[in-house]
Amino acid sequence: MIKSEEYGLVLKEEKLEGGRRVLDLFWGPQHPTSGHTRFIVEVDGDVVVNVTPDPGYVHRTMEKLGETRHWIQNIPLFERLSLPDAINVTWAYSTAIERLAKMDVSPRAQYLRVIMAELSRISTHLYDLGLHAIMIGSSTGFMWGFGLRELVVQLWAMVSGSRTTPTWVLPGGVRTAPPDAFYEQTKGFLDYLEKKIDEFVRVVVKNPVGYYRLKEVGYLGREDAARLMATGPGARGSGIDWDARRVYKYGIYDEFEWDVCVEDGGDSLARTMVRICEIRQSARIIRQALDRAPRDGPLVGEAVLHRMPPKQKETANQLIRLGALFTSRLPEGEGLGITEGGRGRYFFHVYGDGSEKPYRVRISTPSWQNLRAMIKAFIGARLMDLPAIYGSFGYFPPEQDR
Amino acid sequence: MNIWSLLLSPRLWFFILMFAASGGVLLTVVWFERKAAARVQMRVGPYHVSPQLGGYLQLLADAFKFIISEPIVPRGAHKLLFTWSPAIFVTLAFGASLLLPLTPELRLIKDPALLPHGLVFSLVILLLVSISVVVIGWSVNNKFAYIGAAREALLVAAYELPLILSFLAMAILYGTLNPLEIVQKQTLLVGAVLNPIAFLVFVITTAMATARFPFEIADYEGDVATGPYSDYGGIFLVLSFAGGTYYATFSYSFLATLLFLGGWALPGYAPGPWPQDVIGHLILALWVFLKTTVLMFFFAFLRAAMPVLRLDHTLVLGWRGLLVLGFLAVLWSAALRLGGVVP
Numbered sequence: 001m002i003k004s005e006e007y008g009l010v011l012k013e014e015k016l017e018g019g020r021r022v023l024d025l026f027w028g029p030q031h032p033t034s035g036h037t038r039f040i041v042e043v044d045g046d047v048v049v050n051v052t053p054d055p056g057y058v059h060r061t062m063e064k065l066g067e068t069r070h071w072i073q074n075i076p077l078f079e080r081l082s083l084p085d086a087i088n089v090t091w092a093y094s095t096a097i098e099r100l101a102k103m104d105v106s107p108r109a110q111y112l113r114v115i116m117a118e119l120s121r122i123s124t125h126l127y128d129l130g131l132h133a134i135m136i137g138s139s140t141g142f143m144w145g146f147g148l149r150e151l152v153v154q155l156w157a158m159v160s161g162s163r164t165t166p167t168w169v170l171p172g173g174v175r176t177a178p179p180d181a182f183y184e185q186t187k188g189f190l191d192y193l194e195k196k197i198d199e200f201v202r203v204v205v206k207n208p209v210g211y212y213r214l215k216e217v218g219y220l221g222r223e224d225a226a227r228l229m230a231t232g233p234g235a236r237g238s239g240i241d242w243d244a245r246r247v248y249k250y251g252i253y254d255e256f257e258w259d260v261c262v263e264d265g266g267d268s269l270a271r272t273m274v275r276i277c278e279i280r281q282s283a284r285i286i287r288q289a290l291d292r293a294p295r296d297g298p299l300v301g302e303a304v305l306h307r308m309p310p311k312q313k314e315t316a317n318q319l320i321r322l323g324a325l326f327t328s329r330l331p332e333g334e335g336l337g338i339t340e341g342g343r344g345r346y347f348f349h350v351y352g353d354g355s356e357k358p359y360r361v362r363i364s365t366p367s368w369q370n371l372r373a374m375i376k377a378f379i380g381a382r383l384m385d386l387p388a389i390y391g392s393f394g395y396f397p398p399e400q401d402r
Numbered sequence: 403m404n405i406w407s408l409l410l411s412p413r414l415w416f417f418i419l420m421f422a423a424s425g426g427v428l429l430t431v432v433w434f435e436r437k438a439a440a441r442v443q444m445r446v447g448p449y450h451v452s453p454q455l456g457g458y459l460q461l462l463a464d465a466f467k468f469i470i471s472e473p474i475v476p477r478g479a480h481k482l483l484f485t486w487s488p489a490i491f492v493t494l495a496f497g498a499s500l501l502l503p504l505t506p507e508l509r510l511i512k513d514p515a516l517l518p519h520g521l522v523f524s525l526v527i528l529l530l531v532s533i534s535v536v537v538i539g540w541s542v543n544n545k546f547a548y549i550g551a552a553r554e555a556l557l558v559a560a561y562e563l564p565l566i567l568s569f570l571a572m573a574i575l576y577g578t579l580n581p582l583e584i585v586q587k588q589t590l591l592v593g594a595v596l597n598p599i600a601f602l603v604f605v606i607t608t609a610m611a612t613a614r615f616p617f618e619i620a621d622y623e624g625d626v627a628t629g630p631y632s633d634y635g636g637i638f639l640v641l642s643f644a645g646g647t648y649y650a651t652f653s654y655s656f657l658a659t660l661l662f663l664g665g666w667a668l669p670g671y672a673p674g675p676w677p678q679d680v681i682g683h684l685i686l687a688l689w690v691f692l693k694t695t696v697l698m699f700f701f702a703f704l705r706a707a708m709p710v711l712r713l714d715h716t717l718v719l720g721w722r723g724l725l726v727l728g729f730l731a732v733l734w735s736a737a738l739r740l741g742g743v744v745p
Contacts, residue, residue: 025545032623046713135624137615137710143443203707209616210709383549384713387624 124342232344550629560720567728
């Protein structure tokens, strides 16, 4: 009645050299925690001996699509690389265009960009911390992360009119000016956020169960992190003091007092603590920027401003219309834009051939860059630790696959 | 035969009370689990079904939805075991509590001399539940399910001995296995106070046995995608994972109520014999269910407070921590007994 040879795992195992037997597990793309990607996990008993990533399930041909649209139309396209971090992505692309067309950025826009980019970083970190929490089984951390992020997207909606797809950073400046209420409510939000993040640490990270899910799990050494070009919290959690905001000095980050968060642990806990620390540092930067940001002034730099029709120039302090101006031709040349997003470095390299569309857009995203480092951290871990490591890198398949 | 003696048969009342009250307790506990978690997590929780009752009837809507959904048997699965294991699961999980008395008179086992056997058997049956989990994982014939089943087997080995030891400690403490006497001896001081180590071990092992957080390891969503139950849906899921585990928790909590929390013992109150004092016995039954519910509230609340513990750490906890604590509980009971503290 029961043909026992058809059941069980023994026959499903693969025999390797040296008498070892491993079991192939197809972790994803349809799995509660794998996201839209697949990892072929070979386990020997409970220990992961090899992981083969199989990315590409959400490849949306971003680079190729970018060549078919006008320069400005690529902004709403590219922010879909990583919606939680939309501002930092579009900032990198806008920087590339600014370098290409030698546009300047208005001083007011510099401050507004910093405020919104740091909100974007907070949003990404909350998103990743929330998903990390549900991956290690804490539904409370998940709900808190996304509950707090709800407040961020409401602030975004206040500024840009959209909760998740702001399309707000433009070459030369920003699209809309925040209302006065934004300045007050952001301060209130930051106070609440810092209080709640302390609670998050207490309930999820320092929880004895959660702590040992993260501590000494998914170790990535300093040399390995550098060799495999980990970025963002993946690198800073391994003791590498590298942050694009410090290294490339883009925007006006130099004007503010803030620290790069570095942890030496190299494990999931260290990467999580880097996130927590960066949320606090972002709040610090935003507080300074809110106080210093000029409440009036044009939203875009001179280069863009003088090309605007007079009727629109009158409202340039409030709103920039995405009109015919931005579908115009840009000069021949190339430009490079790098920003530090929540998950690491965003890199945009655009080539213009003098037409109204990019000739080529090269994108490098942090999740793609962190993939090899994450695989390195996977190997040797236990099967149950895979989600804890995966979440600690903030791995995001749509961003990786572009 | 007189119709009144039939209608007032203690067995009949026991049956009705157990089925009705366990359903009510489960409804309350699941509602509490959702509402308490929602309260912690900045949410509202169940609301749209019966808004006047605060979403109390949401579970009924969920159960109805599950029951009318199509039962799917995967191609590679062992059909017989796949379809029958959930029924066996819930039968064992709930059946265990039917062997215990609810009040001195309301019970299934009529012969008082057989009551000690009922107590031991209820524990044995509860330990068998995990075997049906392993059978479920095996019959699904899927790698994730099988890994989950293997984990369940490892966990059973880790929690079984401490659980039995804490049970043994209480048996030594009271010097009897008869639940009537056990409860009677707890009229002044309940077992949880007399032997807190055994109570702690029993509570932790119960959480492990019923896959409550932080021990939701065999069916951990993160890597094995609800493990043994990964291919279950509809009525099968209700009988095993979505409903069966709550019945197991109920039975464990009911057992713990008798062993550690004083059962129906109300100081200064003793009801008359059964057919004459129905109300008195109902009050005692309510008292027992109240304690059981409170204990289940604790297990339900763990969901809001805890992530999932690592498998290897859980096994270490079972074999090093709980086993040693179990032996300590036995020694403590023996010391109390030899010291003449307990009658």
